[in-house]
Amino acid sequence: MTTSRSKAEWQALDSAHHLHPFTDYADLTAKGSRIITRAEGVYLYDVDGQRILDGMSGLWCVNVGYGRRELAEVAGRQMLELPYYNNFFQTAHPPAIELARQLVELAPAHVTRVFFTGSGSESVDTAIRMIWRYWQLRDQPQRNIIIGRKNGYHGSTIGGASLGGMGAMHKQLAYPVGGIVHIEQPFWFGEGGDLSPEEFGLARARQLADKIEELGPERVAAFFAEPIQGAGGVIIPPASYWPEIQKICDRYGILLVADEVICGFGRTGQWFGSEYYGIKPDLMTIAKGLTSGYVPMGGVLVGERVGDLLGSEGGEFYHGFTYSGHPVAAAVALENLRLLREEQIIQRVREEAGPYLQQRWGTLAEHPLVGEARGLGFFGAIELVADKASRQRFDEDLNVGMRCREHCFNNGLVMRAVGDTMIIAPPLVMTHAEIDELVEKAWKCLDLTAKSLR
Numbered sequence: 435m436t437t438s439r440s441k442a443e444w445q446a447l448d449s450a451h452h453l454h455p456f457t458d459y460a461d462l463t464a465k466g467s468r469i470i471t472r473a474e475g476v477y478l479y480d481v482d483g484q485r486i487l488d489g490m491s492g493l494w495c496v497n498v499g500y501g502r503r504e505l506a507e508v509a510g511r512q513m514l515e516l517p518y519y520n521n522f523f524q525t526a527h528p529p530a531i532e533l534a535r536q537l538v539e540l541a542p543a544h545v546t547r548v549f550f551t552g553s554g555s556e557s558v559d560t561a562i563r564m565i566w567r568y569w570q571l572r573d574q575p576q577r578n579i580i581i582g583r584k585n586g587y588h589g590s591t592i593g594g595a596s597l598g599g600m601g602a603m604h605k606q607l608a609y610p611v612g613g614i615v616h617i618e619q620p621f622w623f624g625e626g627g628d629l630s631p632e633e634f635g636l637a638r639a640r641q642l643a644d645k646i647e648e649l650g651p652e653r654v655a656a657f658f659a660e661p662i663q664g665a666g667g668v669i670i671p672p673a674s675y676w677p678e679i680q681k682i683c684d685r686y687g688i689l690l691v692a693d694e695v696i697c698g699f700g701r702t703g704q705w706f707g708s709e710y711y712g713i714k715p716d717l718m719t720i721a722k723g724l725t726s727g728y729v730p731m732g733g734v735l736v737g738e739r740v741g742d743l744l745g746s747e748g749g750e751f752y753h754g755f756t757y758s759g760h761p762v763a764a765a766v767a768l769e770n771l772r773l774l775r776e777e778q779i780i781q782r783v784r785e786e787a788g789p790y791l792q793q794r795w796g797t798l799a800e801h802p803l804v805g806e807a808r809g810l811g812f813f814g815a816i817e818l819v820a821d822k823a824s825r826q827r828f829d830e831d832l833n834v835g836m837r838c839r840e841h842c843f844n845n846g847l848v849m850r851a852v853g854d855t856m857i858i859a860p861p862l863v864m865t866h867a868e869i870d871e872l873v874e875k876a877w878k879c880l881d882l883t884a885k886s887l888r
């Protein structure tokens with residue numbers, strides 16, 4: 435973009451006219467927004483020219499890193515050839531068809547079909563509609579309750595916000611979608627007490643069976659969860675959790691939905707988080723890493739159990755978005771998949787860069803402020819605590835996580851705060867030297883945070 439204004443001008447216009455997502459507006463007006471003007475590789479540059487290491491891949495999405503010409507060029511070519519056409523009413527175009535084919539090829543073997551959307555939230559709403567439709571087609575319309583989890587995140591549409599388990603979001607919904615209930619999350623550090631991680635994982639998984647029994651198995655349609663909770667604070671379930679969940683879903687015949695919006699496209703070192711955990715979801719919601727965030731696109735990967743019914747005998751599914759399967763987004767997604775495949779980016783996360791990141795990230799556990807440093811693939815989290823041994827948290831009013839986040843930004847690192855949990859999800863192409871820089875900066879910012887508390 436060529437328009438040139440001073441930082442103060444951008445901030446004043448921003449505060450006057452732009453309502454940001456997930457932003458405290460009073461805070462924004464008081465402090466002024468950070469204006470990011472360009473990005474390259476794993477670095478952002480702000481309007482002052484400060485270079486900032488992006489530890490969050492934007493919002494968990496820029497998997498192949500910034501500045502990839504291939505993606506820009508393919509978008510330009512597609513815009514000239516066919517900038518838009520829809521996939522409604524028995525129409526289709528090659529980019530959407532080819533993308534569906536390639537996604538089915540990449541996904542676990544039982545996945546046979548894809549429904550495209552424009553975002554993760556739309557994918558989640560689409561999955562909810564598919565769940566209801568599936569049980570209607572099975573002549574069990576009373577099976578319409580969906581079980582989600584507290585502190586899960588499934589987006590910001592009314593469906594996504596209702597299904598997610600974020601208390602603050604629920605408070606702002608006058609009428610959440612009915613028929614959605616939540617069980618507890620498998621967050622061992624925060625809620626595991628004296629149980630071992632394995633015992634705790636089993637206990638939390640078995641809450642699903644208890645909830646199904648309480649509601650009546652004939653009324654429960656599906657269980658919906660992220661393989662690893664992202665926005666909730668990079669919550670990596672104990673190894674015992676997912677196998678038990680899969681068993682319970684199988685035992686009661688309910689649908690299993692994995693929200694792969696963050697985990698999908700390499701973050702765990704596998705194409706999908708479901709593969710990492712060896713689960714077989716009936717539906718998988720995707721977005722973000724599908725296009726590495728270069729253009730908006732999402733989708734639902736549909737397993738044969740639902741797909742065979744919905745996609746052949748189901749009649750018309752009264753659902754779709756103007757931008758479902760958008761040709762430019764589909765062309766970018768195809769090129770992004772090519773980069774992930776041909777540059778062996780996911781293999782690198784699994785075999786080399788991921789283990790290196792985890793080894794370096796783990797050293798943060800030695801910092802006096804850190805109660806736990808955990809991670810997997812290209813995910814990381816650290817828990818800031820007042821007392822390491824007892825896992826005692828700081829007083830909420832101290833806003834320790836936010837302080838740390840500010841120090842990070844001012845020192846050229848994006849690390850996100852979820853309460854007092856600091857999280858990272860770097861671009862999957864980050865080099866060893868950049869990983870070193872990330873961990874060194876994180877340590878320094880922890881020092882600054884500790885100092886500010888004295």
Ligand code: PLP
Nearest residue numbers: 553554555587588589693695696
């Ligand atoms: N599902 C998960 C697991 C997410 O993390 C997100 C976004 O962070 C969404 C859904 C919503 O995606 P979007 O913001 O593209 O609507």
